[in-house]
Amino acid sequence: MKKDSENPIIVVGGGAAGMMAACAAAGEGAKVLLLEKNEKLGKKIYITGKGRCNYTNCCETEDFFRHVPCNPRFLYSSIYGFDPHAVMDWFESRGLKSAVERGNRVFPASSRASDVTKTLETELKRLRVEIRLNCEVRDLLTEKEPERRVSGVRLGTGELLRAEAVILATGGKSYPSTGSTGDGYRFASSAGHKITELSPSLVPITVQDADIPEMQGLSLKNVRFQVRDGRKTLFDDFGEMMFTHFGVTGPLILSASANLQKQIGKKPLSAEIDLKPALSEEKLDLRIVRDFEQNSNKVFRNAVSGLYPARMQPVIIRRSGIPAGKAVHDITKAERMELIRVTKHFQMTLTGLRGFQEAVITHGGVSVKEVDPSTMESRILPGLYLAGELLDVDAYTGGFNLQIAWATGHAAGAAAAASAAERTG
Numbered sequence: 001m002k003k004d005s006e007n008p009i010i011v012v013g014g015g016a017a018g019m020m021a022a023c024a025a026a027g028e029g030a031k032v033l034l035l036e037k038n039e040k041l042g043k044k045i046y047i048t049g050k051g052r053c054n055y056t057n058c059c060e061t062e063d064f065f066r067h068v069p070c071n072p073r074f075l076y077s078s079i080y081g082f083d084p085h086a087v088m089d090w091f092e093s094r095g096l097k098s099a100v101e102r103g104n105r106v107f108p109a110s111s112r113a114s115d116v117t118k119t120l121e122t123e124l125k126r127l128r129v130e131i132r133l134n135c136e137v138r139d140l141l142t143e144k145e146p147e148r149r150v151s152g153v154r155l156g157t158g159e160l161l162r163a164e165a166v167i168l169a170t171g172g173k174s175y176p177s178t179g180s181t182g183d184g185y186r187f188a189s190s191a192g193h194k195i196t197e198l199s200p201s202l203v204p205i206t207v208q209d210a211d212i213p214e215m216q217g218l219s220l221k222n223v224r225f226q227v228r229d230g231r232k233t234l235f236d237d238f239g240e241m242m243f244t245h246f247g248v249t250g251p252l253i254l255s256a257s258a259n260l261q262k263q264i265g266k267k268p269l270s271a272e273i274d275l276k277p278a279l280s281e282e283k284l285d286l287r288i289v290r291d292f293e294q295n296s297n298k299v300f301r302n303a304v305s306g307l308y309p310a311r312m313q314p315v316i317i318r319r320s321g322i323p324a325g326k327a328v329h330d331i332t333k334a335e336r337m338e339l340i341r342v343t344k345h346f347q348m349t350l351t352g353l354r355g356f357q358e359a360v361i362t363h364g365g366v367s368v369k370e371v372d373p374s375t376m377e378s379r380i381l382p383g384l385y386l387a388g389e390l391l392d393v394d395a396y397t398g399g400f401n402l403q404i405a406w407a408t409g410h411a412a413g414a415a416a417a418a419s420a421a422e423r424t425g
């Protein structure tokens with residue numbers, strides 16, 4: 001390609017990673033063109049954190065990687081280069097006040113996700129980044145002489161745009177209604193990149209047990225959820241979950257889904273909920289004995305309201321095998337033990353994950369082995385940079401995924417600008 005200082009760095013995708021990449025590149029003085037196929041930037045950001053955008057997690061940076069089950073090492077350089085505190089400073093110095101909540105989750109103080117996008121848009125404007133909306137990229141262009149290199153993009157309209165470098169930030173396949181329809185996998189693959197197996201992650205789980213839908217809408221706080229494959233424990237954690245018409249969801253379940261990628265769906269997996277994790281079996285027995293003493297003249301079905309939420313009571317009663325109409329003073333110790341077992345080991349059989357439509361993120365993506373971790377440049381096609389969810393990295397909920405998008409976008413933008421400056425002299 002002719003060394004033409006007029007060719008911009010093209011950023012494909014105006015989501016979190018793409019907008020940050022464009023700001024970082026333009027901040028280094030590069031000419032930047034941001035292409036977004038939607039009618040507006042950051043469509044997914046609007047729905048993050050239930051409309052409040054949990055935009056990072058201000059844990060200590062060393063702790064960050066414990067929240068990244070997939071390829072954390074690849075992220076060391078970019079996360080240390082633009083860590084959660086630097087991200088908070090970046091937004092705050094541009095006028096976005098933040099609020100830190102439980103678990104170091106960082107939100108805009110206004111609780112409006114749109115304020116995150118607005119801050120980025122204002123910065124893009126200040127840095128004179130050219131933005132083209134309703135602009136779908138169809139293909140990557142490469143040149144072979146004098147060296148094999150990315151040379152631009154072809155739009156859906158057929159128009160060819162030449163570029164000094166191309167940053168792909170097209171996101172994953174989850175929530176495709178926001179524009180993340182997986183186009184970037186095709187682009188990267190056409191450049192010669194390996195795409196690891198894609199699956200929905202941070203996603204609700206389907207359950208086979210017939211009594212689960214009865215509890216649809218019921219939320220449980222502070223429960224323990226464990227999943228096993230034979231003797232092997234695949235997941236074990238505490239938190240909040242909810243029953244649905246097909247199975248289970250909620251933060252605890254979404255985290256579990258990230259750990260069950262390899263096993264789930266291939267065979268049924270057994271899971272159990274400990275409904276009273278703060279009580280040992282002995283303490284729970286004392287509690288039940290006390291409740292039963294206070295209700296000794298009632299029948300069983302009317303004596304459990306202090307122990308379980310209303311929607312769960314019929315299910316627990318059936319699973320315990322104790323007749324619902326049995327007088328409480330007639331309940332035997334063996335029956336009580338069975339009630340304790342059901343409470344501490346509420347069993348379910350997990351059958352699979354829900355689809356990409358409902359997934360917070362995509363597991364899998366462009367293999368990180370073929371991407372330079374400090375610059376995000378492709379090791380296969382020079383001049384091509386990759387950032388955000390498109391890469392084979394993913395994290396748990398809590399602001400970690402957006403932090404990955406900011407950090408990888410920032411690294412890609414800064415490196416592409418430095419390389420462009422060097423090439424164009």
Ligand SMILES: Cc1cc2nc3c(=O)[nH]c(=O)nc-3n(C[C@H](O)[C@H](O)[C@H](O)COP(=O)(O)OP(=O)(O)OC[C@H]3O[C@@H](n4cnc5c(N)ncnc54)[C@H](O)[C@@H]3O)c2cc1C
Pocket residue numbers: 012013014015016017018035036037038041042043044045047048049050053054055056135136137138169170171172174175178179180181182183184359360361387388389390398399400401402403405
């Ligand atoms: C419901 C929900 C809630 C979430 N909540 C949080 C949260 O609170 N905290 C958190 O950390 N993470 C959250 N996430 C995850 C987070 O939103 C993503 O990890 C993050 O948005 C990924 O950023 P990205 O820029 O890589 O991709 P995206 O945000 O998906 O952006 C990709 C952009 O590229 C555009 N694009 C795609 N193909 C083309 C093409 N061919 N031409 C032009 N443009 C194209 C798309 O339209 C899109 O705008 C949530 C996700 C969902 C679905």
